[in-house]
Amino acid sequence: MSNIAVLAGDGIGPEVMVEAKKVLAAVADKFQFTLKTQDYDVGGAAIDIHGNALPDVTMKGCQAADAILFGSVGGPKWANLPPTEQPERCALLGLRGHFDLFCNMRPATLQPALSSLSTLRSDISAQGFDVLVIRELTGDIYFGEPKGRKGEGDEETGFDSMFYSRREIKRIAHLAFQAAQKRNNKVTSVDKANVLATSQLWRQVVEEVAVEYPNVTFEHLYVDNAAMQLVRDPNQFDVMLCPNLFGDILSDICAMITGSMGLLPSASLNSDGFGMYEPAGGSAPDIAGQGIANPIAQILSAALMLRYSLNQDNAAKAIEEAVGSALDNGILTADLLPAEQRSNAKTTSEVGDYICAQI
């Protein structure tokens, strides 16, 4: 039996999570395994109840679980709290740090059938693309100390520290090359080695790791160039291996240029296979509570959880196929439809029901 800590959070989180749970129940039934899900408060909802976006009881529940299925956190109500107390930062950085979730996988796929949603020019988007951003998630300038303020008056200075060790770079680089071997055999490593000493070590270690994967095509790109290439020709990429800060920016660009963020799941793993799974998009407070949010990113996040943390690859595949069938058959929420077709949009629960029925 597997235990899942379910952290639905704020905004559309709870309503899309309902659908993901339905789908999980459907595959557990079909593939005959037992899943126990337990809900915990997180984000703004947890601030309101417990005074803290990541309460002890939630942390303990996650520790006792085999995986975390995460919804989304944040909203205008909590936007003016001091940075360290804000739902996004407090919950996400807290969980990543505590469980050492160093490997963040953010796939961004543009299927040719949905290419008109892409924000890129039609001749670029017509080719579709399939990029997997592998972002290091526990190092870099996120957690580096010292970090703070010093001095006074005009000389008051804010400061942060960026670090990567050989060990940290190696472990994420191996995962990127291994992922590429199961995909299109190409790794693009992103850095700013013309400026950063951290990037110079990054570049050197990634090169050493690359030697062990002679069949994988390998290149370095500076982050500024990588950002440009993504908006010029994303189809040139397969796996993009990124340090934490650059991965934050590039994975969001990848997500946006699909034009269908509501379809994109993500996984954040540690070296024991424990992981946290969440949609790429945010809590979308503007559409929350209306039953119109796209549940697919949350449902595909549950599929990644089955694959990476629960060793249920067949169940994961069944979900992915059922989602494919919903997309092929036009069972779509409004975000996936052009303005003039939105009257045909399905609701959040209609999409979830359809996917369950296919399983």
Next chain:
Amino acid sequence: MSNIAVLAGDGIGPEVMVEAKKVLAAVADKFQFTLKTQDYDVGGAAIDIHGNALPDVTMKGCQAADAILFGSVGGPKWANLPPTEQPERCALLGLRGHFDLFCNMRPATLQPALSSLSTLRSDISAQGFDVLVIRELTGDIYFGEPKGRKGEGDEETGFDSMFYSRREIKRIAHLAFQAAQKRNNKVTSVDKANVLATSQLWRQVVEEVAVEYPNVTFEHLYVDNAAMQLVRDPNQFDVMLCPNLFGDILSDICAMITGSMGLLPSASLNSDGFGMYEPAGGSAPDIAGQGIANPIAQILSAALMLRYSLNQDNAAKAIEEAVGSALDNGILTADLLPAEQRSNAKTTSEVGDYICAQI
């Protein structure tokens, strides 16, 4: 009389610089002022001759000048040098640091007439956009110490330090608000205040400065969100105020989504009005020496130089109008034409000659 240090550099640098010099001579003649230009080696060309991408003689020439007109540097021949010796880093960071060129202005304009060149979807690009990235250019993680390596074996660690002082943030923020007042009265300040202490000070100081410009609309965006918004709807932006590292990435996205990098100039200024002026694009070694490179970015960089460092606003305007007339009348290099019309492309010098003739 004004003295210009001309640093043409590598790749297409020398050939587009020829056109910029012709145009400068034409406006000097028309508006009756005297300009003296003096050439100096820089970049790969300087490495080959002097063993250093930024030789002393070049530095001295720049010190004696009223402004620097810079071409572009770098190419495959020098790509495998150690990072600190590479043409781009050595020349650009050397000049920026020495002359305290803290204010980098990178305008990115998409004229509706050229909207089909944009890499964005046609309904987005049809609206055109006009974004001015104001990038802080001497602080942040670029020059921060300590920077280096420590430790051994798997614990060998690369590190960099990010800093911003109140003074540095204030001076660039004022310039951004003043620029917005001459444009569309909006400033978007970019940071990562949910993670970086440096950004938290940045946000606070920019807010304090904003109070002095009550007529300018003002917002903060996290850098990941800013990158997404740029590829979704660039038309929402007027002035984007960025710290050095984020500005590097975002200004390149802005340039790329115009689809016409060959039109984009940039200026890097210090507090005395001394500045360095250069095209947004690179040295494009693949097309160098063929006489087909677009000279307009270099010519518009010369116009910015006249405006910001030489107090010749009329001459700057005359150049900008002449460039506008070249674009309106289809006097275009191949990069601005769709593939099937490239046989009508004008050469580098034909475009330069046309612009001179309009002046």
